[in-house]
Amino acid sequence: MAEAVQRRPSHDGVPLLRARGLAKYFDVSPPFVTRALQGAGRSILRAVDGIDFEIETGKTFSLVGESGCGKSTVARLIVGLYEPTKGHVEFDGQDMAGLTTRKAMEPVRRRMQMIFQDPFASLNPRWRVADIVAEPIRTHRIIEDGREVLHRVGELLELVRLSPRDGEKFPHEFSGGQRQRISIARALASNPEFLVCDEPTSALDVSVQAQILNLMKDLQRELSLTYLFISHDLAVVYHISDYVGVMYLGRLVEWAPAEALFHNPQHPYTRMLLDAIPDLDMSGRPRQAVAGEVPSPIHPPSGCHFHPRCPFANDRCRSEVPKSLPRTGGQVACHAVEENRIPETGKA
Amino acid sequence: MAASTQPPLLEVKNLRIEFPTRRGTLVAVDDVSFDIAEGEVLGVVGESGAGKSLTGASIIGLLEPPGRIAGGEVYLAGRRIDNLPYEKMRQVRGREIGMVFQDPLTSLNPLYSVGSQLVETIRTHTDMSESAAQQRAIDLLGEVGIPSPKIRINQYPHQFSGGMRQRVVIALALCVNPKLIIADEPTTALDVSIQAQIIDLLKRLCRDHGAAVMLITHDMGVIAETANRVAVMYAGRLAEIGPVGQVIKNAKHPYTHGLMGSIPKLAHATERLVQIEGTMPRLTEIPNGCAFNPRCPKVFARCMVERPDLTPVDSSQISCWLYDKTMERTGSHG
Numbered sequence: 001m002a003e004a005v006q007r008r009p010s011h012d013g014v015p016l017l018r019a020r021g022l023a024k025y026f027d028v029s030p031p032f033v034t035r036a037l038q039g040a041g042r043s044i045l046r047a048v049d050g051i052d053f054e055i056e057t058g059k060t061f062s063l064v065g066e067s068g069c070g071k072s073t074v075a076r077l078i079v080g081l082y083e084p085t086k087g088h089v090e091f092d093g094q095d096m097a098g099l100t101t102r103k104a105m106e107p108v109r110r111r112m113q114m115i116f117q118d119p120f121a122s123l124n125p126r127w128r129v130a131d132i133v134a135e136p137i138r139t140h141r142i143i144e145d146g147r148e149v150l151h152r153v154g155e156l157l158e159l160v161r162l163s164p165r166d167g168e169k170f171p172h173e174f175s176g177g178q179r180q181r182i183s184i185a186r187a188l189a190s191n192p193e194f195l196v197c198d199e200p201t202s203a204l205d206v207s208v209q210a211q212i213l214n215l216m217k218d219l220q221r222e223l224s225l226t227y228l229f230i231s232h233d234l235a236v237v238y239h240i241s242d243y244v245g246v247m248y249l250g251r252l253v254e255w256a257p258a259e260a261l262f263h264n265p266q267h268p269y270t271r272m273l274l275d276a277i278p279d280l281d282m283s284g285r286p287r288q289a290v291a292g293e294v295p296s297p298i299h300p301p302s303g304c305h306f307h308p309r310c311p312f313a314n315d316r317c318r319s320e321v322p323k324s325l326p327r328t329g330g331q332v333a334c335h336a337v338e339e340n341r342i343p344e345t346g347k348a
Numbered sequence: 349m350a351a352s353t354q355p356p357l358l359e360v361k362n363l364r365i366e367f368p369t370r371r372g373t374l375v376a377v378d379d380v381s382f383d384i385a386e387g388e389v390l391g392v393v394g395e396s397g398a399g400k401s402l403t404g405a406s407i408i409g410l411l412e413p414p415g416r417i418a419g420g421e422v423y424l425a426g427r428r429i430d431n432l433p434y435e436k437m438r439q440v441r442g443r444e445i446g447m448v449f450q451d452p453l454t455s456l457n458p459l460y461s462v463g464s465q466l467v468e469t470i471r472t473h474t475d476m477s478e479s480a481a482q483q484r485a486i487d488l489l490g491e492v493g494i495p496s497p498k499i500r501i502n503q504y505p506h507q508f509s510g511g512m513r514q515r516v517v518i519a520l521a522l523c524v525n526p527k528l529i530i531a532d533e534p535t536t537a538l539d540v541s542i543q544a545q546i547i548d549l550l551k552r553l554c555r556d557h558g559a560a561v562m563l564i565t566h567d568m569g570v571i572a573e574t575a576n577r578v579a580v581m582y583a584g585r586l587a588e589i590g591p592v593g594q595v596i597k598n599a600k601h602p603y604t605h606g607l608m609g610s611i612p613k614l615a616h617a618t619e620r621l622v623q624i625e626g627t628m629p630r631l632t633e634i635p636n637g638c639a640f641n642p643r644c645p646k647v648f649a650r651c652m653v654e655r656p657d658l659t660p661v662d663s664s665q666i667s668c669w670l671y672d673k674t675m676e677r678t679g680s681h682g
Contacts, residue, residue, distance in 0.1 A: 067539055175627045206568070210612075210621035211625075213621055217619075217620070235612040238617065239618070273541065275544075276541045276543070276544035278569030278570050278573045293511055
């Protein structure tokens, strides 16, 4: 089934995707009249506030963080569903900001696809599965002949371990896990190299999640796909990723190879997140009490956004935004790490 | 079941919940029996549709029509409560059993301040004066870890964050010191760092108040941290019930075994997760015999025709023919 997919040789050493100073601000101000009457200014929500990362061909890069940290906004920026306020996205060496017309955009669109979180909302309930999966093929005119299209749809459904005969059915006839398989088949229809997966398993039960995660790993190997994987579940991220980035209030606070990040976390926020995961092994390890909650992104704290919850915060943290510095094969944005103020704990 | 001098706090016997539909009757919970001792935390896990929330709702008498208890009995401290008239049940609910739901936004009324909701609950169930109830409400908010409760008590639910709202809901459930708290997915809507806070809070409060908890969740991690015993549900039936350490580390039922393997773990990396093929059957298509038989890697002829009952194995109870002592096959699993 995999032979049908034609693969372009990858440029060695050049990352497939690169984000440079990527930022997205939303204007959440009240209407003009209200502002004028109350003498209030504009309020800007910095959903993503200048982040840099690269994704190598054939690897999985994950973004983790709590709700509201901007990880889904990054996903939408990458596939072009949002226009960046600042910074840019380079795909295969090409700046996507230069692709202003629909025509210029199309060849790139075909090479990157997205899988959404909710398989109940992302499939049109009035379309047959075959039409859903065939939509990208028809839109991009990859195959013109009607019968050939159906043949390809059958192949795609088999690729995600469904039966070609399922194409006749409607989405409501499938369970959540099967629907997510249909979403994946649709995403693969245009032979993409790069998939953006926004919480693809968080609406699923664990046993079904295991099936989908295994399928995604298999497909990555078979089709040499590159993934940007967005999730709030650290265990899932550890399982699937090569590299992991941790986001907090619109900034990337740390990124590192998965092994390093999970076994030798640097940033205090990463440590806190790892410590907060319920312990399935019941080792009875004492837990650091987690302090506080994520502040509002409209009025984020000054300096390092994490300082009000950070046990290692000092005056510098309260005033100066930390820069991302290389550390353990990745990068960390933390004054305390930079100044070696954090006692080594090893594995969290 | 061990013979004790006093009855367990909660005893559920052969509970059966049915939904009559035009196409026949659906059995959502089928012959489920368990008990909870005083001060104990019983975790109830299972995938969506396994019947765990319905079990909780039926105990507290909040089963939504057309769902109905079609069989079985529920005893609270020796007193039968599943057949109480509405008004009597209303008194049990709140005074003797508290409830914490998944979504803290929908379980609080947005039109009333947090304080008035607490005071109303307290005064419904006790004969405290307005001012005493107010003071009790402030104490409760402080106890669940809400900073400056004197100010916060006059605020409305929308002024609280998700984690703080869940704290308020827990305070509501604790208002009149119930003996049992049914917590239905109390941390599912929350972020991990807040989830950890809420778990710690629930644990501490139950210890302090001596309340038993029925903790319904799909998150094995939460169970591992909190529960004393675990009941695993599958397709409306109990697959396994036993001490938390045994179920998590040494799962006996093939379903529990698969379920534990399918959870990605941080401690050790695996290339592939254990995969249970297929999905849980719909209520209309529950197979004969053991409900898990179409997905079970160890299925044999008997599983297809005869439904296994819960049988004691070590300190757990398992409903699986693999552990039937009358047969030659005895408990060896991979």
